[in-house]
Amino acid sequence: MRQRLFVIALLAGLWPLLAMSQLTNESLVCSVDGPELDKYRYLRAMSFDAVGLPPATELYDALDEVPDVPEEMIDALLNDPLFAQRVVRHHRSLLWPNIQNVNFFVASAALTRTNEPGGFVYWSRNRATAYRGAAIGCLDEPATYDADGVIQTTSYTDPQTGVTSEREGYVEVTPYWLDEGETIHICAFDGQAQSVSPSGVTCSTRAGLSDVGCGCGPELRLCRYGGTMNQTLADSFQAEFEMRIAGIIADNAPYTEMFTGKTAYVNGPIVYYLRYQVERHANVRLSPVSVDVDSLPDLHYRDADTWVKIELPEQHSGVLTSWLFLMRYQTNRARANRFYNAFLCQPFSPPTGGIPFDEAAAHVADLQQRSGCKYCHSLLEPSASYWGRWAENGAAFLDPIDYPALREDCLNCALYGSQCSSECRLYYVTNPISEEQEEYLGMLNAYEFRRPEHMINVDVGPDVLALTAVVDDRLPVCVSAKTAEWLLGRRVDDQDKPWIKQLANEFVAGGYSFRDLAKSILTSSTYRRVQ
Amino acid sequence: MTKRYVGLFLVCAWGCADSVTDIPQVVVESPQVETAEAINTQSPSVEKVVPYTATLQASANDSEFAEPIQGGFEPPVSVGLLPEVIPPHRDRKRMDIDQLSAAILAATNGVGWTVNGDDQFEELARTLGKPDYFDLTSEDLEPAALFQKFLDDAARHVCYELADTEVELATEQRVLMVHASPEDTLASAPEKIEQNLAYLLKRYHGRHVALDGAGMQSFRWLYESAEHVTQDPVLAWRTVCVGLIVHPEFYTY
Known part of the structure; x- marks a missing residue:
């Protein structure tokens, strides 16, 4: 006008x-943009979303000669390894992969150090009383041994407390966390390297922690100093988890591999921990280890930057049974809940107006029937049982041979009051708090209150839960919706539903290629139309 | 003079064609009511017409001695029956912290926001809302005041360093003063200044603008003002660099 x-x-x-x-x-x-981005700004937007970078100026110049962004340019963005990293970033927002709170080492495996005239001397404060009779370190001198190789000690009485202790000297070793050739002084009791104590205890087990005939083992592998090892392990497990996702995207493998994949990655710290330190756990348990430790690659703790792809045993279910996922979500309910949120778009939340309450069913032990709980737990409990063979408070796998559905020793200790083993206490129903639980005594925890039709869930694993949702279309639709929300920067609404359904259909027909799904969204008019 | 008014009439009639839209129209016969609004409105809109039956009831209730209503109908009024449809779209997005850091590095050819060797985007990640997926599970992508403040700090830091560095570099190594040398001014080489501004707009904002085009006006004005105040083209380009980075066209897409 x-x-x-x-x-x-x-x-x-x-x-x-x-x-x-x-x-x-x-x-x-x-200036106000038109209803659709011009080719330059369209390329810029796709580039930021796909690889996290602006396009090179050469790419802008190349657009001068063509009417629109060529398909080859879009494909190049999606084939870039950086695209896999952006997808990993997107999955961080779905799965929250942070396990910095996990403590991989028990306190008694920790070493402290004292600054002596001859340099730092390392020792374990937690075990000092057992070794020396007092919470005190050793002498600042080399250790001596008798003809039988027994460590010699010198009596020492603290002038202030009057407590007498037997103090030994130190030994010089190269710990696993330092470079080869670098040595430290460690008190001789702590530095004992034998794998079996004189009393016959295997030093790498939990029992070895309380046996004075056991020390930190060869290159101090049974101990840690400072928080670096814990941090390194947490970082390694997170990197491993993200490499699984990146690998699927980079290979353009079916997205369903996320839930069925049998590929993992290990580096030096992971291998070292699984091989030597797994029994030194604190609040999480990775033992029984879910992989064959003997077949792990020959990597040392120092090989933190060396990653090796390994094949996992049949019981694994992609990222759903990865070490990180299991440690991030330490109960089976939390695992199922996150899966439903992230991949099925079905959060467990109460209906508008609240949950109806029935006083008569308020004290039922079974959450699937308890009033106020059953609204969510009637679905959550059987879903959680798909992780029934993956230990809670850790990432251990309870194989059906060593951990059958019903174990006689656990049943007996529950019925007759004898001391239950730690395995029975941890993984089996042995300490009921209601009569309703008694019929499950001696059974693996995951079977408690399971209905007959849900019993099978425990043994089939979470990949079957995921595949069920793939077959009934919930998972493809949710993945399409979440991906669209990521790339559009907004929630999808009712207006988008037909488009999301179409994307999901193409996603399934295209063999669950996440790259193709992203391309469909990036090349849609919806993406190009910006407000 | 007569021709002039005839011409004006014709073109006015042409201009009125603007009011025709593609939105489906329907003709509604509105009831005519003798209200102040109706009388004083030359082109009554639908909103301003009081519903016929409602007016009758209201009048009757107001007073039993109310004046009788003179009913009737106005000329038909066109109204759109369909609500305004907002087609499916993408929301303009603010870059996340990783993208922003990468965008600055790409624009400046590797000059990042580092202080004493520490990447400030990493140091300030939590402050800038980057999630740790433990305490914070989603990234706040609002271009809030705090974000603007740190973006401003980052822009000044990298642009100062970039401009200082570029003075020492050969032309082919420069990314800020590419088409204009540090000595070129608006007076001495206006076309080079224009060319460099167009290049920077493409590099920083992905905007393809024609030389002398309106799209460059605000940055041309910025350069001109900065050069006028400082009498130093390098400082002017440094100013333009800061302006480009703190501009929404840079940190949104």
Whole structure:
């Protein structure tokens, strides 16, 4: 209209009309994008979403010669390894992969150090009383041994407390966390390297922690100093988890591999921990280890940057049974809940107006029937049981041979009051708090209150839960919706539903290629139309 | 003079064609009511017409001595029956912290926001809302005041360093003063200044603008003002660099 006024003014000689065609400070007003981004800004948007970087200026220049962003340019973005990293970033927002709170080492495996005239001397404060009779370190001198190799000690009475202790000297070793050739002084009792104590205890087991005939083992592998090892392990397990996702995307493998994949990655710290330190756990348990430790690659703790792809045993279910996922979500309910949220778009939340309450069913032990709980738990409990063979508070796998559905020793200790083993206490129903639980005594925890039709869940594993959702279309639709939300930067709504359904259909027909799904969204008019 | 008014009439009639839209129209015969709004409105809109039956009831209730209503009908009024449809779209997104850091590095050819060797985007990640997926599980992508403040700090830091560095570099190594040398001014080489501004707009904002085009106006004004105040083209380009980075066209897409 303004241009027309301009022409009118020119034709009619009405110059004052020209002033009407100009807005005050018009030049300072930001230009408004058209309904769809032009090819340059379209490329820029896709580049930021796909690889997290702006396009090179050469790519902009290349657009000068073509009418629109060529498909090859889009494919190049999606084939870039950085695309896999952006997808990993997207999955961080779905699965929250942070296990910095996990403590991989029991306190008695920790070493402290004392600054002596001869340099730092390392020792374990937790075990000092057992070794020396007092919470005190050793002498600042080399250790001596008798003819039988027994460590020699010198009596020492603390002048302030009057407590007498037997102190030994130190030994010089290269610990696993230092480079080869670098040595430290460690008190000789702590530095004992034998794998079996004189009393016959295997030093790498939990029992070895309380046996004075056991020390930190060869290169101090049974101990740790400072928080670095814990941090390194947490970082390694997170990196491993993200490498699984990146690997699927980079290989353009079916997205279902996320839930069925049998590929993992290990580096030096992971191998070292699984091989030597797994029994030194604190609040999480990775033992029984879910992989064959003997077949792990020959990596040392120092090989933190060396990653080796390994094949996992049949019981694994992709990221759903990865070490990180299991440690991030330490109960089976939490695992199922996250899966439902992230991949099925089905959060467990109460209905509008609250949950109906029935006083008569308020004290039922079975959450699937308890009033106020059953609204969510009737679905959550059987879903959680798919992780029934993966230990809670850790990432151990309870194989059906060593951990059958019903174990006689656990049943007996529960029935007759004898001391239950730690395995029975941890993984089996042995300590009921209601009569309703008694019929499950001696059974693996995951079977408690399971209905007959859900019993099978425990043994089939979470990949079957995921595949069920793939077959009934819930998972493809949710993955399409979540991906669209990521790339569109907004929640999808009812208006988008037909499009999401179409994306899901293409996703399934295309063999669950996440790259193709992203391409469909990036090349849609919805993506290009920006508000 | 007569021709002038005839021409004006014709073109006005042409301009009025603007009011025709593609939205489906329907003709509604609105009841005519003798209200102040109706009488004073030359082109009554649908909103301003009081519903016929409602007016009758209201009048009757107001007073039993109310004046009788003179009913009737206005000329038909066109109204759109369909609500305004907002087509499916993407929300303009603010870059996340990783993208922003990468975008600055790409624009400046590797000059990042580092202080004493520490990447400030990493140091300030939590402050800038980057999630740790433990205490914070989603990234706040609002271009809030705090974000603007740190973006401003980052822009000044990298642009100062970039401009200082570029003075020492050969033309082919420069990414800020590519088409204009540090000595070129608006007076001495206006076309080079224009060319460099167009290049920077493409590099920083992905905007393809024509030389002398309106799209460059605000940055041309910025350069001109900065050069006028400082009498130093390098400082002017440094100013433009800061302006480009703190501009929404840079940190959104």
